[in-house]
Amino acid sequence: MLHSQIKSDIKQCYENLGAQLDNFIPRRAQNYLVAEIAKTLAGEYHPKHRMLVAEAGTGIGKSLSYLLGGIPFALFNNKKILISTATVALQEQLINKDLPLFNQIFPKEFSFILAKGRQRYCCTHKLEACCITDTDQQVALWEEKPKKSDLELLKRMLKAVETRKWDGDRDSWPTAVPDRVWQQIVADKHSCHAGLPKHRSCPFAKAREHLEKADVIVANHALLMADIELGGGIILPEPEQTIYVIDEAHHLPQVARDFSSAAASLKGAANWLEKLNQSVGKLAELADYKKSGRFQTNLNETISHLIPSLRQIAANIDPAQFNQDGIYRFEHGELPSWLVEEAKSCKEASKKALQSLGKIHDLIAERTKDNEILPRLGEQALAESGFYLQRLENLEKVWSLMAQPNKDKGAPLARWIEKNPDREGDYIIEVSPLEVGYRLDQLLWSRAAGSILVSATLRALNQFDYFCRQAGIFEKESTRFLALASPFDYQNNARLVIPAMSLEPQADKFTDLLIKTLPEYLEGEKASLVLFSSYWQMNKVAEALRPLMKKNKWELLIQGEESRNLTLKKHKENCQKGKSSILFGTGSFSEGLDLPGDLLTNLIITKIPFAVPTSPVEEAHAEYIESRGGNPFLQISVPEASKKLIQSAGRLLRKEEDSGRVVLLDRRVISRRYGKALLDSLPPFKRVIEYA
Known part of the structure; x- marks a missing residue:
């Protein structure tokens, strides 16, 4: 049961919120969501699976809801709250607006x-090393000779760190730091760790200290995955002590x-392995030959095995088997039998190489820590060995996955080879799982103190099933599901118009029909957004x-130009001046675009956003479903299109007073069997279906 103190704190927050915000109107859906979050975390629906x-929907106030329902419970029970998002924009909103208000x-x-x-x-030690006066040593630390401006920038950064005017965070440096400069000083797990006095x-390390003390942590999905893949509790708090709030949760499976x-890559890996082979002796010497000699021998032997193996694999690949x-x-x-054997061999060799170099690296770190070698030499060697350790870790992961036999149950791994666009005659070996739900369940949901997943689009075709399969939510009976409609008045403030199009999008002449039809639905409109399915089609229509x-005298603004x-700044300026402003965009403009009020009153969607399975992973997933007697179109394409169509339509109304229309130039929503399900999953717009 929810403790009375937590209830009291939540109630107090609401009262204070009304006093803090002008024109604050309590929303029934938001109140309900707050209550359900608190009750779920308290174990009222299930004592363990919380x-x-x-x-x-848009306008409910999701972020304030999970702060109200989650923070009082977490603090009372001495738990951490981790809020994970998919976008920087939401992180900034939480840190700069929502959390300060709360x-x-x-x-x-x-x-x-x-x-x-x-x-x-x-890494301040790397920064110091890059600023040394010895020119030859400076250049040795860089892959390419540094520019004078690069060295001047590094000296300014070092001074700022030493005078405590900069905290070492790339994002807080006043100007953009070029990648070539940042790569020289970036902290890495192998050469930068608290075990060494300099670090x-x-x-x-300082950021980690602040992190451990914080009650509420805001992160992104990538950092969350990085932590749980390491076992959890390495970068972020331990899952067992953490309540996870996954906002923009529909992005997490990807x-x-x-x-x-x-x-x-094959030849690329062979090249850096050769360089490592040449450096091993120097690294082993710093590690002390007596202790490191056998590790050096093992490393040399495994590299001598790996390099010809990688080159032989490249030689065995038949160029005729590649698609366009x-x-x-x-x-x-x-995999073909010959590649299975090569994969097993490369897996064992890369694993041994990683272990041997890891031992040498640890010995250097130990001697550096004990002042048995000059700190400057030790740190430089650790940076070099750390660089190769990261590459070996990746190489070992690739070949372990390639060598992994397909299981009797569950989807196989997608495996493919791609021609390296950056190196003639080279190939990239790639592996990806088709389904990751079991990993999320194993590493996160089964361990978390509580999990709250929220988004404006989690359902496909009005069902949570598709998302649950993707996200590994297998305990459906003990999971609480909510679908809260937006408070907006869709019936009176917005229309969904389906014009009488003579062709469907798959027709050859559909693009020509768009060119002919669009002006009719742009005429008289001051703020329009037209969403296309491809850059090619968008650019052809624009031209x-x-x-x-x-x-x-319509102002046309095209995504990518x-x-x-x-682009959005110009659109807003046009609207403020009363000019007719038209935005042309593709899929990335269908999500996260916030154009409230008069900034968007006319949204045109040129076609249902069906994704063609062109990537190797998508093709492999469709193939797997077919092998089980399923229908990839109905099981993947239609649910994905449903989610994307909802996201696209969600660009129109952003606030309760907004109004306008959505024009869908795709008759398949009324001519195909799946169309009704797609229409019914959209917000309850007033529908206008036009006929010739």
Whole structure:
């Protein structure tokens, strides 16, 4: 049961919120969501599996809901709250707006912090090493000779760190730091760790200290996956002591899949292995030959085995088997027998190489810590060996996955080879799981103190089943599910118009029909957004309509011609001046685009956003479903299209007073069997179906 003190704290927050915000109107759906979050975490629905999956439409106030329902419970029970998001924009909103507001209305003190990965922080020792006066040694630390401006920038950064005017966070440096410079000073797990005196006060170590003290931590899905893949509690708090709030939760399965995937080139790996082979003696000498000699011998032997193996694999690949995109996918994830044997061999060799170099690396760290070698030499060697350790870890992961036999149950791994666009005659070996739900369940949901998953689009075709399969939510009976409609008045404020199109999108002449039809639905409108299914189609339509736009004095802004921020800025300026402003965009403009009020009153969707399974992973997934007697179109394409269509339509109404229309130029929603399900999953717009 929910403790009375927690109820009292939540009630106090609401009262304070009303006093803090002008024109604050309590929303019934928001109140309900707060209560359900608190009751779920208190174990009222299930004593152990405390999970809530909530789809909450635009305007409900999801972030404030989970702060109200989660923080009082977490603090009372001495748990941490981790809020994970998919976008930087939401992180900034939470850190700069929502959490400071909640801090004002919550009757008790709590702290919050934004968590970032190690790669966002500089290593002060590396920074010092890059600023040394010995020119030859400076150049040796760089892959390419540094520019004078690069060295000047590093000296300014070092001075700022030493005078405590900069905390070592890349994002807080006043200007953009070039990648070539940042790669020289970025903290890494192998050469930068608190076990060495020089690193105990490094920016990342300091950030970790603040992280451990914070009550509420804001992170992104990638950092969350990085932590749980390491076992949990390494970067972020331990899962057993953490209540996870996964906002923008519909992105999590894809992020999890990316983290479980691996790729490595053949000739590229052979090249850096040769360089490692040449450096081993120097590293072993610093590690002390008496202790490191056998590890050096093992490393040399395994490298001598790996390099010809990788080159032989490249030589055995038949170029005729690649498609027009330069990809050769193995059907059902099954490798030819010769490659199975090579994969097993490369797996064992890369594993031994990783272990041997790891031992040498540890010996160097130990001698550096004990001052048995000059700190400058030790740190430089650790940076070099750390660089190769990361590459060996990736190589071992690739070949372990390639060598892994397909299981009797569950989906196989997608395995394919791609021509390396950056190196002639080279190939990239790539592996990816098709389903990652079991990993999320094993590493996260089964261990968490509580899990709250929220998004505006979690359902597909009005069902949670598709998301549950993707996200590994197998305990459906003990999971609390909510679908909360937006408070907006869709019937009176918005229309869904389906024009009488003579062709469907798959027709050859459909693009020509778009060119002919679009002006009719742009005429008289001041703020329009047209969403296309491809850049090719968008650009062709734009080129054909430019003369008309110019003649009518319509301002046309096309995604990709300028930065997203500048494009949207120009659109807002046009709208403020009363000009007719038209945005042309593709899929990325269908999510996360916030154009309230008069900034968008006319949304045109050119077609149902069906994704064609062109990537090797998508093709492999469709193949797997077919092998089980399923229908990939109905089981993958239609649910995905449903989610994307909802996201696209969600661009129109952003606030309760907004109004406008959605025009869908795709008659398949009324001509095909699946169309009704797609229509019914959209918000309850007033429908206008036009006929010729």
